[in-house]
Amino acid sequence: MKKRLFAFLLCTLVLVPMLLIGCSSGSANGVNSYKDAKNGVVVVENRARAGDEWAKSATFGSGFFIGSPGEDPQYVLTNHHVVEDFLAFDSGEPIYVELDDGTVVNSGIKVYLRVFFDSEDYANAYVVAYDEHRDIALLRIDKPTDKRVPLMLLEPNEDMVGSHVYALGFPGLADSYIIDPTSKWGLSDISFTSGMLSRLVTEAGTGVRRVQTDATLQHGNSGGPMVTAEGNVIGINTMSTYSSDGVETETTQYAVSTTEIMELLDKNNIKYATYDPNEGSIVPIILIAAAALVVIVAVVVIIIVAAGKKSKKAPVPDAPISSPASVPSEPPRAPMNGDDSGFRVQGTSGALNGKRVYISTNQPLVIGRDRDSCNLPVPEGTPGISRQHCALSVKEGKLYIEDLGSSHGTFIAPGRKLAAKEPIELHAGDTFYIGSPKESFVIDIKRGQ
Secondary structure, three states: OHHHHHHHHHHHHHHHHHHHHOOOOOOOOOOOOOOHHHHHEEEEEEEEEEOOEEOOOOEEEEEEEEOOOOOOOOEEEEOHHHHHHHHHOHHHOOEEEEOOOOOEEEEEEEEEEEEEEEOOEEEEEEEEEEEOOOOEEEEEEOOOOOOOOOOOEOOOOHHHOOOEEEEEEOOOOOOOOOOOOOOOOOHHHOEEEEEEEEEEEEOOOOOOEEEEEOOOOOOOOOOOEEEEOOOOEEEEEEEEEOOOOOOOOOOEEEEEEHHHHHHHHHHOOOOOOEOOOOOOOHHHHHHHHHHHHHHHHHHHHHHHHHHHHHHOOOOOOOOOOOOOOOOOOOOOOOOOOOOEEEEEEEEOOHHHEOOEEEEEOOOOEEEEOOOOOOOEEOOOOOOOOOOOOEEEEEEOOEEEEEEOOOOOOEEEOOOEEOOEOOOEEEOOOOEEEEOOOOOEEEEEEOOOO
16 A cells, blocks of 8 residues: 555656646747847838839838737838828829820839738738827738737836837838848837837826837837837837937937827727736746645555554444434625625626626725725725726616726727617626726626525
């Protein structure tokens, strides 16, 4: 018996480390550092074509893919000013010209928007959405590609000020042919510049949120990602400003914050992945579980061995069997609230992650930042949350959610944005988020009595 127990314990101790060998702490998109982020970056080109002839001149910029980790991406983010020529020339429609006699004819010229994986490999692209004000454009290629990976977005915050950031793109090759390398526009041609995240700013007059850095940005870098040391995108490289006297002695570099990017993506129901620094690596979790398993096995072995030793002692006469005393059953617990509807809402991420509350049949459950008017308040300063953001209410046994005119919207997963003041029915298991997918909730029902 002891030999079998020893063998079982030995197998457990051997198998657990073997299982851990196959576990990776890397991210699902394979990007674990700023160097890996190049695997999501491409050249974006606008070029005219007349018949079979391509124009010699073109405009270029950089861009990067976004999407769900583990899936081939199809959507590219870049600056609006990178694609403004394409938009100005009718977004790829045939260009018509008016002759001297007033006749309008097809010129035979079209402008094409293309995403290059290298100088010999490209995909045609189309503009899905753009915001000229924020200098953001969202592109889609013909079909998903396995030649790049989607990068994860990270909303910058004040705690990140002073940390290292990296700007990726094609500043030299995209706009100059002075140097003629053996390859062009491929992964090996992507440039990296590094610097500090200087501060987070909101542009006066426009309200556009930007990331200020001292990392060098050049024309051609436009539209490329600005990433953290871990390779997560915090902005789109967009512009440089110089001293007021026009002398290039004092330069300030800016990227459009991912806060602006996520709003555009949410508005258009585009899937993307965000990095949550609070989500730990899977390996520590498995290590804890493995250690617990070993401890449990060891305890079981000790108990069994101890029981075996007791069984060798002289037998003790059986004591008389007495009738068990009747134990009164515990009365069912009364609901804590007489107006309990039976519905529950629970935070699944963000500021209210893990918080679970009941929903009244008589009073709406209002979620927002204002503690005086909201009975489920979100901590002050939580990004994207309005003072009174949304409300959950029960009518005739049915649960409804209503956006209260929030600035950044209320969404039913996977991305349906609610119109203000329009009640939408929810059911157990439905999920929704407010402001951004970081602040998400799930609908549940009362457990037990």
